[in-house]
Amino acid sequence: MCNKSYLNENTEYPFTESAVVESAFLPTERACVLVGSYAGTELFYGKVGSGNAFEVSNDSDRKGEILRTHVMRPTWHLVAAEDIRWMLKLSARRIKSANDSFAKGYDLEITDELYAKSYNLLEKILCGNKSLTKQEIAEHFCCSGILVEADNHRMTRFMVRAEQEGIVCSGEDKGGKYTYALLEERVPPVPEITKYEALARLARSYFRSHAPAVLQDFIWWSGLPVSEAKQAIYLIESELTAEQWNGQTWYVHEACRTRGKVSGRLHLLPSYDEYLLGYKDRTDVLPKEHYPKAFTNNGLFYPVILHEGQVIGNWSKSAKKGSASIECSWFRSNDCVDETVLNQEKDKYMRFWQ
Numbered sequence: 001m002c003n004k005s006y007l008n009e010n011t012e013y014p015f016t017e018s019a020v021v022e023s024a025f026l027p028t029e030r031a032c033v034l035v036g037s038y039a040g041t042e043l044f045y046g047k048v049g050s051g052n053a054f055e056v057s058n059d060s061d062r063k064g065e066i067l068r069t070h071v072m073r074p075t076w077h078l079v080a081a082e083d084i085r086w087m088l089k090l091s092a093r094r095i096k097s098a099n100d101s102f103a104k105g106y107d108l109e110i111t112d113e114l115y116a117k118s119y120n121l122l123e124k125i126l127c128g129n130k131s132l133t134k135q136e137i138a139e140h141f142c143c144s145g146i147l148v149e150a151d152n153h154r155m156t157r158f159m160v161r162a163e164q165e166g167i168v169c170s171g172e173d174k175g176g177k178y179t180y181a182l183l184e185e186r187v188p189p190v191p192e193i194t195k196y197e198a199l200a201r202l203a204r205s206y207f208r209s210h211a212p213a214v215l216q217d218f219i220w221w222s223g224l225p226v227s228e229a230k231q232a233i234y235l236i237e238s239e240l241t242a243e244q245w246n247g248q249t250w251y252v253h254e255a256c257r258t259r260g261k262v263s264g265r266l267h268l269l270p271s272y273d274e275y276l277l278g279y280k281d282r283t284d285v286l287p288k289e290h291y292p293k294a295f296t297n298n299g300l301f302y303p304v305i306l307h308e309g310q311v312i313g314n315w316s317k318s319a320k321k322g323s324a325s326i327e328c329s330w331f332r333s334n335d336c337v338d339e340t341v342l343n344q345e346k347d348k349y350m351r352f353w354q
Contacts, residue, residue: 070160123167
């Protein structure tokens with residue numbers, strides 16, 4: 001069996017040094033990436049792009065090449081524009097169900113009639129390639145009677161539902177705030193694909209960038225039902241090598257590298273990075289006793305330090321007396337890291353933020 005930490009580190013970060021973020025990047029390598037915050041989005045662009053993180057982010061944001069939306073699971077993801085429609089079709093039913101369950105649990109139930117009214121208003125106020133923040137949209141909702149008062153939780157329910165209906169997606173950045181725009185105006189039409197083609201694309205994207213991985217990892221990452229996840233793997237079976245190890249079937253995509261060295265390799269990974277988030281079981285790269293230092297039970301992921309394929313600590317950006325720096329803490333006192341390599345990685349991140 002191939003070494004999982006080697007494959008993950010070397011297939012997940014082939015673009016760290018110099019690649020330019022292009023619309024082709026996400027669909028061919030990851031399909032989509034989860035982000036937890038505005039800063040997390042900038043760190044993603046900084047990790048895969050050349051030059052200043054904000055410049056790369058703003059350029060892709062302005063062009064609408066990469067979009068932020070709820071897809072696969074009911075949380076934010078970055079998605080290549082050309083993939084957003086077929087990915088929404090795969091996951092919309094599940095996300096709408098989760099959205100409705102959340103609303104019901106917090107006494108925020110919304111009628112279909114009110115949802116329909118909100119869709120009409122969104123099409124009216126966003127028409128003409130406009131981009132509005134959620135707060136600005138809430139003001140229109142209040143004026144039209146859809147909302148009695150600006151309610152962030154209720155607005156979230158409206159906007160998530162509108163995303164799943166294919167009405168809105170992320171718009172252009174507005175002063176460091178996320179916005180919404182009409183999907184039909186933001187993303188040019190693309191040929192429709194069948195559900196089988198969509199399942200195959202999703203599985204191919206996952207195993208190209210995450211192998212070796214098992215069925216349960218793919219189910220966790222994709223949000224697909226077990227039957228559809230199995231079908232997706234079957235559809236790209238000719239591209240995969242299946243190996244038995246530790247009582248499970250591991251899949252390796254033909255595009256993955258299976259030889260090399262990780263000695264001395266070190267990365268500062270942002271919160272919600274796919275290295276941990278992309279798998280249900282993370283014990284191959286992080287002992288269970290250190291799980292709480294890397295992520296919480298309710299789904300918050302922290303920035304971590306990756307050394308020779310293993311997660312060994314946390315890092316954070318701090319500002320003192322007008323200057324920024326990166327501080328590190330370690331899970332074990334006996335971990336040995338080359339200070340020169342660590343400082344090089346710190347400098348690389350600081351350049352992205354300048």
